[in-house]
Amino acid sequence: MINFNEVNETIQMIDNQHLDVRTVTMGISLYDCADSSAEKACTRIYDKICKRAEHLVSKCENIEKSYGIPIVNKRISVTPIAHIASASRVNDATCFAVALEKAAQEVGVNFLGGFSALVHKGITPGDAALIRSIPEALATTEHICSSVNIGSTKAGINMDAVKEMGLIVRQCAEKTADRESIGCAKLVVFCNAVEDNPFMAGAFLGCGEGDCVINVGVSGPGVVKCALEKMPDASLGELAEEIKKTAFKITRMGQLVATQAAKVLDAQFGIVDLSLAPTPTMGDSVAHILEEMGLSTCGGPGTTAALAMLNDAVKKGGVMASSYVGGLSGAFIPVSEDIGMINAAEAGILTLEKLEAMTCVCSVGLDMIAVPGSTSAETISGIIADEAAIGMVNSKTTAVRIIPVIGKNVGDRVCFGGLLGEAPIMPVNSASCEKFISRAGRIPAPLQSLKN
């Protein structure tokens, strides 16, 4: 029998420590929607999404009421649209984004991800059309998210795509210059992208997935921080144990919601993503966990080690709590979405270079980083290439979601609103990498032995 203290602990976690299910994401395969006519394909896409996700939001709201646990986002991920648009031989894939937007609005989800292309080894005409359309697609839609996979451990890094994505990120910024360049906040450039990611902006449903899949992302930085607050004098080993126990409880809750959601929505249960996903709200910060561990400010010496331990303990605690684990699984460090990161960046202690080091030991990468609007396409490509190299060599997912905010410079702030938060404009090393990027071609896949 559950006792009084256990009931109270769960309620405290939900009420005071921001425990929630961050997202229930329904993956919908669109392979059966491809058609030589783009118009027909778009109609099929709209119809299929509206049919499969008709009750996604209402059923998730029932689960929220039944368990008393908030499900913050209800989202959809779809087959990479480049695969579908290829069949229609379009030069401009924006019409697919418009169809997706219409469907997203009809079913009432927060975001829909999958306006994506996988080009880690080569670019097909369909991929090229989709990539070209990204700036227009993200400027004219509200709920659509886009991602492009430009590298993998097995294929190396496609530097042609890296070069192109530098330009695309800039175009996204320019096309949404009147809205703080928000288009870039909906675009992720990946190395080793995963096929079952429930989190935005990088979610898509991979080609090895089923027809309709429920993937769930849990969260709870506040719960971990509160657990550590009670142990001011404990050793790091003891802290790791406490993080594991907390992650276990959080993940068990996610597993329960995931299985229940899959059941009531008549979908396959995919995975639980073991994540610590912050929000800009006070008390929901990953940076503050690191500071609770003993750092004066996130970004200072010791940050990478503290984050490595946190990330590992979250996975160790979570993995036993769920029957299927996947997605990105790890602590997120999106600067604009984490109040501790925002403060550390504003103080000049958390820099782009330190963030790059931190991405070696956690999921996912340089995330939600605002940089001066004057940052060149080549520099953005150089940052993407660096981050992809970390992912490629270490066999992990890395990503770049960087926002060159048009008209803003170091010292300014940018406010995206909602979960996307706000951020100071961070300085970028301006030494040129133009020659390196202009060489294009491919960086060969790395050795998987002689690991030093």
Place this chain on the structure above:
Amino acid sequence: MKAFLTVIGRDRVGIIADVSNKLAKNNVNILDITQTILHDYFTMVMFISLENSDMDIASLQAEFADFDKNIEIRIQSEEIFNSMHRL
């Protein structure tokens, strides 16, 4: 279906009576009660069964919407506590 009903708020005469009455009217059975005063707050956890009730958790929760503005009442399926605190 079984659930935990928690009551937290300013103490007054008749909280248990009022909550129990409402549950009885809706044919909800009380299986266990724990109650204490925590930092001057009335705090109670009831383990209840909705098996013979026409209500589900959401509709029972709605019944308590206007209960008392100084008292917070929530009803949650037992599954969430079992999954978080039991192997």
